[in-house]
Amino acid sequence: MGLDIRWPIGLMFSLIGVLLTGYGAINSGSSQSLGININLVWGIVLIVFGALMLLGAVRGGKKPPTV
Amino acid sequence: MAASGAKYGIATAHFYWVGAIPAMIFLAVFMMPFYYGSKARSVPEYLKMRFDERVRALNAISFAVMTIFASGISMDALAKLLSQLLGWNYNFGLLICSGVVLIYVLKGGLTSAIYTEVLQFFMIVLGFAPVVYLGLKDVGWWHGMNHSLQAVAVEPSAIYLNASTNFAANAWTSAWQPVLAGSEHNPMGVDWFAMIFGLGFVLSFGYWCCNFLVVQRAMAAKNMTAARNTPLVAAVPKMFFPFLVIVPGMIAVALTSMPDKNYRIPPPIVSQANYNNAIATVRNASAADADAVKAVGDALGEKVDSGKILSLVAANKAGQLTDTQIQQGLYNSIAENYYSGVILSLIKKYCPPGLFGLALTALLASFMSGMAGNVTAFNTVFTYDLYQAYFVKGKSDRHYFLTGKVITVVGIVLSAGAAYFASMYDNAMDVIQLVFSFVNAPLFATFLLAMFWKRTTATGAFYGLFCGIGASTMVHGLTVAEGKGGWLGHKLYEFPSSMAQNFWLAAVAFIVCFTFTLVISLATARTKSDADLKGLVYSLTPKIVDNNIPVWQRPAVVGTVLLIVCVILNFIFW
Numbered sequence: 001m002g003l004d005i006r007w008p009i010g011l012m013f014s015l016i017g018v019l020l021t022g023y024g025a026i027n028s029g030s031s032q033s034l035g036i037n038i039n040l041v042w043g044i045v046l047i048v049f050g051a052l053m054l055l056g057a058v059r060g061g062k063k064p065p066t067v
Numbered sequence: 068m069a070a071s072g073a074k075y076g077i078a079t080a081h082f083y084w085v086g087a088i089p090a091m092i093f094l095a096v097f098m099m100p101f102y103y104g105s106k107a108r109s110v111p112e113y114l115k116m117r118f119d120e121r122v123r124a125l126n127a128i129s130f131a132v133m134t135i136f137a138s139g140i141s142m143d144a145l146a147k148l149l150s151q152l153l154g155w156n157y158n159f160g161l162l163i164c165s166g167v168v169l170i171y172v173l174k175g176g177l178t179s180a181i182y183t184e185v186l187q188f189f190m191i192v193l194g195f196a197p198v199v200y201l202g203l204k205d206v207g208w209w210h211g212m213n214h215s216l217q218a219v220a221v222e223p224s225a226i227y228l229n230a231s232t233n234f235a236a237n238a239w240t241s242a243w244q245p246v247l248a249g250s251e252h253n254p255m256g257v258d259w260f261a262m263i264f265g266l267g268f269v270l271s272f273g274y275w276c277c278n279f280l281v282v283q284r285a286m287a288a289k290n291m292t293a294a295r296n297t298p299l300v301a302a303v304p305k306m307f308f309p310f311l312v313i314v315p316g317m318i319a320v321a322l323t324s325m326p327d328k329n330y331r332i333p334p335p336i337v338s339q340a341n342y343n344n345a346i347a348t349v350r351n352a353s354a355a356d357a358d359a360v361k362a363v364g365d366a367l368g369e370k371v372d373s374g375k376i377l378s379l380v381a382a383n384k385a386g387q388l389t390d391t392q393i394q395q396g397l398y399n400s401i402a403e404n405y406y407s408g409v410i411l412s413l414i415k416k417y418c419p420p421g422l423f424g425l426a427l428t429a430l431l432a433s434f435m436s437g438m439a440g441n442v443t444a445f446n447t448v449f450t451y452d453l454y455q456a457y458f459v460k461g462k463s464d465r466h467y468f469l470t471g472k473v474i475t476v477v478g479i480v481l482s483a484g485a486a487y488f489a490s491m492y493d494n495a496m497d498v499i500q501l502v503f504s505f506v507n508a509p510l511f512a513t514f515l516l517a518m519f520w521k522r523t524t525a526t527g528a529f530y531g532l533f534c535g536i537g538a539s540t541m542v543h544g545l546t547v548a549e550g551k552g553g554w555l556g557h558k559l560y561e562f563p564s565s566m567a568q569n570f571w572l573a574a575v576a577f578i579v580c581f582t583f584t585l586v587i588s589l590a591t592a593r594t595k596s597d598a599d600l601k602g603l604v605y606s607l608t609p610k611i612v613d614n615n616i617p618v619w620q621r622p623a624v625v626g627t628v629l630l631i632v633c634v635i636l637n638f639i640f641w
Binding site for chain 1: 182185186189193197201204205417418419420421422425
C-alpha cells in the first residue's frame with residue numbers, strides 16, 4: 001500500500017484530458033454534440049480534475065512512483 | 068443498472084438508498100468491530116471462531132461457488148461487449164480479459180484489486196457524466212424527462228415496456244408512491260414489504276455485512292477506526308451513484324417516446340443473416356396483411372409490431388425502399404427491448420470521436436470492476452478456509468502463499484468456465500442469480516444471532532443456515548415469476564415479476580434461518596464459554612470508546628449524518 005493512489009489517478013486523467021482537449025481544439029468540426037464542442041469542454045474538466053489529484057498527491061508528501 | 072433504470076424508473080435507486088446505505092452504516096458501526104477485532108482473516112474464519120468448523124465449511128464452499136459465478140458473469144458480459152464492438156471472437160475476448168485480470172491479481176493481489184477498483188470508479192464517473200449531461204440536455208433537463216416519462220407510464224406498451232399493464236403517471240418518476248400503492252402499480256412488481264424487508268433488510272444486509280468480498284476491503288485497513296470508516300466513505304458515492312447509472316436508462320425511455328429524436332431503446336440483437344431474410348420477405352410480400360406480418364416476424368426471429376410491419380410493407384409496395392431503409396424499419400418494429408444495450412446506444416448517439424473512447428472505456432470498466440475482487444476473495448477463502456483448514460494442514464507460510472498463486476489461476480479458469488455456462492444457456496443467468504439469493508439471503512440471520520446473542524450454538528447455526536438455504540430453494544421450486552421457477556412441478560403462487568420473487572425468497576430464507584437457529588440453539592447445549600466468545604459477541608466485548616477521535620470522525624456520528632442525508636434523498640424523489 002505504499003503508493004498514493006492520487007498519483008495514478010492524476011496522471012491518467014491529466015493525460016486523457018490533454019489528448020481530448022487537443023483533439024477538440026484541432027477538430028472542432030467533428031467534436032460537436034448538441035452544438036457543444038464536448039471534447040474541448042470535457043477535456044478541460046479532466047485536466048482540472050487530474051491536476052487537483054496531482055496537487056493533492058504532492059501536498060500529501062509521498063514520493064512519486066518510481067516505476 | 069441503466070437497464071433497470073429504463074425498465075423500472077427511479078425506483079431502481081432503492082438498490083442504493085434502501086439496499087445499500089443502511090447496511091453499510093450498520094456494518095461500520097456495529098459489525099466491523101467484531102470482524103476487525105477478532106483478527107479473523109476472512110468471514111468464514113470468524114464463523115469458525117464463533118461456532119465451529121461445520122459452519123465455516125458451509126459458508127466457505129457456498130461463498131467460493133458464488134464468487135466464481137459472479138466473476139464469470141462479468142467476464143461473459145465483457146467478452147460479449149468486445150465481440151459486439153470490435154468484432155472480436157468471443158473466445159478471444161474471454162482470453163484477453165481473463166489474461167489481464169490474471170496478470171495484475173498475481174502481481175499485486177488484493178492491493179492491486181483495490182487500486183484498480185478505485186481507478187475504475189473514477190473512470191466510470193468521469194466517462195458517464197458527459198453522456199448523462201448531454202442526454203439530459205437533449206430531453207429538456209429533469210423536468211422535460213419527467214414530463215415524457217409520465218406519458219410513457221400511462222401506456223408503457225406503446226414503446227414495448229411491460230406490455231400488459233398501464234400505470235399511474237408517476238410510475239417511472241416517483242420512488243416510493245408506486246411501491247406503496249401495491250405490487251400491481253409499479254413496473255418492478257413489488258410492494259412495500261418485499262421492498263423494505265426483502266431488499267432493504269435481508270438481501271442488502273446479507274450482501275454488505277456478511278459477504279467477504281465486501282468485508283475484506285475493510286479488513287485490509289490499518290487500524291480499527293480506518294476499518295470502520297471504510298464502509299462509510301464508500302457509502303457517500305453509493306448515495307449519488309444512481310444519478311449517473313439510473314438516469315441514462317430514464318433518458319433512453321424519454322427519448323424513445325419522442326418521435327422527433329429518432330431513437331429507440333435497442334431491440335434484441337438480430338444477426339445480419341436474419342435481417343437479410345426479413346428484408347427479402349418484406350420485398351416478396353404479396354400484400355400488406357397478417358400473413359406478411361407473420362412471415363417477417365418468423366424471418367427476424369423476434370416478436371414484431373404488426374402495425375409497423377404493415378406500413379413498412381405498404382411503403383415498399385408504393386415505392387421500392389432501399390435495403391438500409393427496410394432494415395431501419397425492421398429495427399424499429401421489433402416489439403422487444405434489449406435493456407442492457409441502453410448505455411452503449413446512448414454513447415453512440417451523443418459522443419463524437421474522442422469522448423467516445425473515454426465513455427467506452429468507462430463502460431468496459433463498469434463491466435470489469437468486481438472481477439478482480441471476486442477472484443482475490445475466492446483465492447483467500449479457498450486457500451485459508453478450505454485448503455489450509457481441511458486438505459493440507461500445518462505447512463509453511465510460503466507453501467500457502469504459492470498455493471494462493473495457483474488458486475488464482477484456477478479461480479480464473481473456473482470463472483471462464485462459468486462465463487461459457489452463462490453464455491451457452493438462455494437461463495444460465497437465472498441459475499446464477501438464484502445461487503446469489505440462496506447464499507446471501509439466510510446468512511444475515513446467522514450473523515445477527517451470532518454477534519448479538521451469546522446463547523446461539525454451533526449446531527443451531529449450522530442447521531439454521533442449512534434450512535434457510537433449503538427453504539429458499541423450496542420456495543423457488545414452488546412459485547413462478549416471468550416463467551421461471553416452479554420446477555418442483557407444483558405451482559403454489561405466481562409473482563408479478565422475478566424481482567418480487569427474489570425479494571420474497573430472501574425474506575422467507577431469512578425467517579426460516581432465524582427461527583431454526585433460535586429454536587435449535589435453545590434445544591442444544593452451548594459448547595463455548597463466555598470467555599471463549601470475548602471479542603466475538605456484542606454483550607461480551609468491551610465497548611469501543613471513541614473519545615480520542617474528533618466528534619465528526621466518529622463512526623456513529625458520521626453514520627447518523629449519512630442516514631439523514633439518505634432519508635432526505637428518499638423524500639425528494641418520493
